[in-house]
Amino acid sequence: MMDENRRSFLKKAGCTALGVGCGLPMLVAARSALKEGSEDSKSQWAMVIDLRKLLELPKAQQEEIRKACATACHDAHNVPDVPDSQEEIKWIWAEKYEHAFPDQFHERASDKMKEADVPVLCNHCDRPSCVRVCPTKATWKREDGLVMMDMHRCIGCRYCMAACPYGARSFNWRDPRERDSSSGELLYFKEDLSPYPARTKGVVEKCTFCAERIRDGGDPKPACVEAADEVPGGKGILTFGKRTGADSEVGRKLRDNHTTCRRVGLGTGPNVYYII
Amino acid sequence: MHDKAIITAGLVIFVALVTCPFWYTLGAGDASPPDLELPDRSDASLFETEDDYHCVEKDMAARHMGLLNEWRDAVVRGDGTKQYHQSVDFPGEQCEMSLTGTCMKCHTSRETFCRRCHEYADVLPFELPQESTAARRGIRCWDCHIDTVGD
Numbered sequence: 001m002m003d004e005n006r007r008s009f010l011k012k013a014g015c016t017a018l019g020v021g022c023g024l025p026m027l028v029a030a031r032s033a034l035k036e037g038s039e040d041s042k043s044q045w046a047m048v049i050d051l052r053k054l055l056e057l058p059k060a061q062q063e064e065i066r067k068a069c070a071t072a073c074h075d076a077h078n079v080p081d082v083p084d085s086q087e088e089i090k091w092i093w094a095e096k097y098e099h100a101f102p103d104q105f106h107e108r109a110s111d112k113m114k115e116a117d118v119p120v121l122c123n124h125c126d127r128p129s130c131v132r133v134c135p136t137k138a139t140w141k142r143e144d145g146l147v148m149m150d151m152h153r154c155i156g157c158r159y160c161m162a163a164c165p166y167g168a169r170s171f172n173w174r175d176p177r178e179r180d181s182s183s184g185e186l187l188y189f190k191e192d193l194s195p196y197p198a199r200t201k202g203v204v205e206k207c208t209f210c211a212e213r214i215r216d217g218g219d220p221k222p223a224c225v226e227a228a229d230e231v232p233g234g235k236g237i238l239t240f241g242k243r244t245g246a247d248s249e250v251g252r253k254l255r256d257n258h259t260t261c262r263r264v265g266l267g268t269g270p271n272v273y274y275i276i
Numbered sequence: 277m278h279d280k281a282i283i284t285a286g287l288v289i290f291v292a293l294v295t296c297p298f299w300y301t302l303g304a305g306d307a308s309p310p311d312l313e314l315p316d317r318s319d320a321s322l323f324e325t326e327d328d329y330h331c332v333e334k335d336m337a338a339r340h341m342g343l344l345n346e347w348r349d350a351v352v353r354g355d356g357t358k359q360y361h362q363s364v365d366f367p368g369e370q371c372e373m374s375l376t377g378t379c380m381k382c383h384t385s386r387e388t389f390c391r392r393c394h395e396y397a398d399v400l401p402f403e404l405p406q407e408s409t410a411a412r413r414g415i416r417c418w419d420c421h422i423d424t425v426g427d
Contacts, residue, residue: 078422142356143355144356150353151420152348175419177419194422195422196422197422215356215357217358
């Protein structure tokens with residue numbers, strides 16, 4: 001015998017719909033929040049550059065550190081040394097403060113900052129604009145946060161270069177392993193190449209946070225970090241590691257210091273942080 | 277039936293044209309397959325036991341291109357960890373997916389190994405303009421991947 005009338009049925013049905021409608025999204029949100037909490041192994045690789053410490057050093061020593069970083073990186077990854085600045089290729093280099101941080105620079109900035117040369121590299125952004133524009137998915141954001149490139153797939157359209165607000169990408173305008181036609185010498189490399197694959201004419205390249213070292217596991221240290229640590233007074237200026245996690249040195253530095261990123265307002269979410 | 281001579285001549289010319297690649301090859305001299313210098317056993321550190329010495333899979337002449345493509349995709353577009361190839365033909369054996377790290381450990385000379393065969397078969401993947409250095413190298417893997425033995 002049914003004692004249900006239409007009115008009470010509609011009430012119950014309404015309550016059920018309301019419960020499901022509100023409850024499900026909350027469950028989903030809770031689940032994703034839990035996931036985020038345990039992101040350790042997949043969490044983003046990041047770098048902290050202690051600009052304060054770097055700029056306290058004498059000019060010559062600063063220069064030595066920046067040079068050591070660039071040389072170590074470019075040698076390790078067979079980055080060609082193209083003299084023409086229009087066609088140069090760089091993974092890590094120095095930029096004047098006003099160019100590195102154009103939205104933070106102002107006329108009354110201290111002389112020290114005005115003259116500062118800031119080490120810059122690919123920021124491996126949280127929301128990389130280069131990845132959004134790549135028509136072939138030759139560049140993509142890996143699970144561990146690296147913005148990777150697939151040279152087999154790059155068609156050299158240079159959209160990514162136009163999209164990157166940090167100028168972190170360089171195009172190979174010429175065959176990097178070109179040899180002088182008369183002497184047969186390599187034009188842009190030293191003769192002893194590192195085993196890291198070189199690139200070919202017509203592809204775009206940039207810093208990879210030393211993905212090849214990360215692949216080898218352990219506690220990876222990119223070539224630039226290693227090189228800076230070896231220069232007297234340079235230890236700790238560059239720190240690399242996971243952004244979060246209990247024993248993360250990068251996480252600790254981010255918590256303990258006032259840091260900034262390049263062009264924060266653009267919303268790309270850079271992962272190279274500067275202590276200033 | 278007055279065109280017999282013309283038709284015959286036409287046929288002869290047709291057959292000659294169709295078969296000319298064969299005549300050309302015969303006339304071009306020795307067309308025997310190249311000698312591939314297989315790896316020097318004493319140098320090998322992989323896949324070697326006293327009485328058994330083999331590559332990661334059987335019949336690699338026919339299969340290496342597919343295998344290399346698979347390795348490339350797995351390594352380049354993978355999660356960033358080391359990738360391992362589980363051998364199908366030799367169950368239980370595995371090796372790291374790496375052109376220079378695995379293949380080149382045994383096949384040390386790309387001049388006598390890769391190139392000799394690729395030139396004979398006239399298979400130069402992604403062939404580039406003749407004047408480029410890459411074309412002189414022949415096989416495009418070596419445009420970028422560094423042959424650690426000699427270049």
